[in-house]
Amino acid sequence: MLYVELLIQGLIYGCMYAMIAVGLTLVYGLLRILHVAHAGLFALGGYLGLLLxxxxxxLLLAMPLAAGLVGLLGMVVYRLCYQPILDRPPYVALxxxxxxxxxxxxxxxxxFGPYGLTYTHAPLxxxxxxxxVTLRAVDLAIVVGSVSILGMLAWLAQNTRIGIAWRATVDDPQMAGSFGISVLKVRYLNFFIGxxxxxxxxxxxSLLSNLVEPTMGGVPSYKALAIIVLGGLGNVGGTLIASLVLGVVEAYGTIFIGDYLDRDAIAFGFLILVLMIRPQGLFARS
Known part of the structure; x- marks a missing residue:
């Protein structure tokens, strides 16, 4: 049963990584820039969710409200930080x-102060x-919530006019614009969703650890950047698979080599090893 529990815990963390990595993939797929500030929005979501x-x-009221506010701030980040420098070399945006x-x-x-904040009454x-196998309600909520949200995103991309415009803009922005698609609106939508x-x-x-702190976005964002490379830059499906694989590798690694490396070191070691063998990523598109 230990290995089953490790598999489940790995999938739970993989779902969490997927939420941040998919947003990064959407931004890269549309603008070809690495949106490192995404990590700050990740931390802001934790703060707003906890405070609300x-x-x-x-929590049911706080989560959509916090996500919406972070999405709006993402649009502001695009307008003030990226839009004025899109014609510059990619390293400028980075x-x-x-x-x-x-x-x-x-x-x-x-x-919010240099120390972490916690929930008054931790939910779930x-x-x-x-x-x-023993699971907390928050574990189940993360899996169900991630699958539901990403499933709705896939449906939006495949079955709506918005999704068609979105995919067309990613494939060829100039051609999409010539057919009357507002590239600017698509970019704003992309930043809002991501x-x-x-x-x-x-x-x-924040629910898993009952803690929110200023630097909480650092390590997950670094993992997410590696995940989008591992999944093939701009490949949403590859990013999802890579997120789950990384979560499972972390979980099993804590048992076999946890005496020598902590969870984060195991994750980065695995990512470095894979990228040394296949630097274009496991699921890179031609």
Whole structure:
């Protein structure tokens, strides 16, 4: 049963990684920039989710509200940080994004304090047992929530006019614009959805650990950047699979080599090993 529990825990963390990595993949697929400031939006989602839950007493109310606010801020980030420099070399946007992420971390430290915040009454802590496997309600909520959100995103992309415009803009922005698609609106939508996903991911990790702190976006974002490379840059399906694989590898690695490396070191070691063998990623498109 130990290996089953490890598999389940790995999938839970994989779902959490997917929420932030898919948002990064959407931004890269559309603009071909690495959106490092995504990590700051991830942390902001954790803060807003915690503060709104403590204020209202309802996680169901706090989560969509926090995700929506983070999504709106993501649109502001695009307008103020990226749109003026899209005609510059890609490294310019990368430098701006790193600077924005550092500024967001310091702003969180000034506003919320240097120490972590916790839920007044941590939600979803009930325990359930299934065939000898013990899970918390928050574990189930993360899996169900991630699958539902990403499933709705896939349906939106495949079955709606918005999704068609979105995919057309990713494939060929100039051609999409010539057919009357508003590339600017698609980009705003892309940043809203990607940022909202990061916000939900931040709420998920705050529920798992009952802790939100200014630097909480750092390590997950670094993993997400590696995941989108591992999954093939711009490949959403590959990113999802890579997220789950990384979560499972972390979980099993803590048993076999946990005496020598911690969870994060195991994850980065695995990513480095795979990228040394296949630097274009496991699921890179031709």
């Amino acid at each position: 839950t403590n204020a209202t007493g309802s 430098i701006a994004s790193i600077g924005l992420f550092i500024a967001m971390e310091e702003l969180f430290r000034l506003i 802590q009930q325990l359930f047992r299934f065939s000898g 940022s909202a996903l990061a916000g939900v991911g931040g709420i998920f990790i």
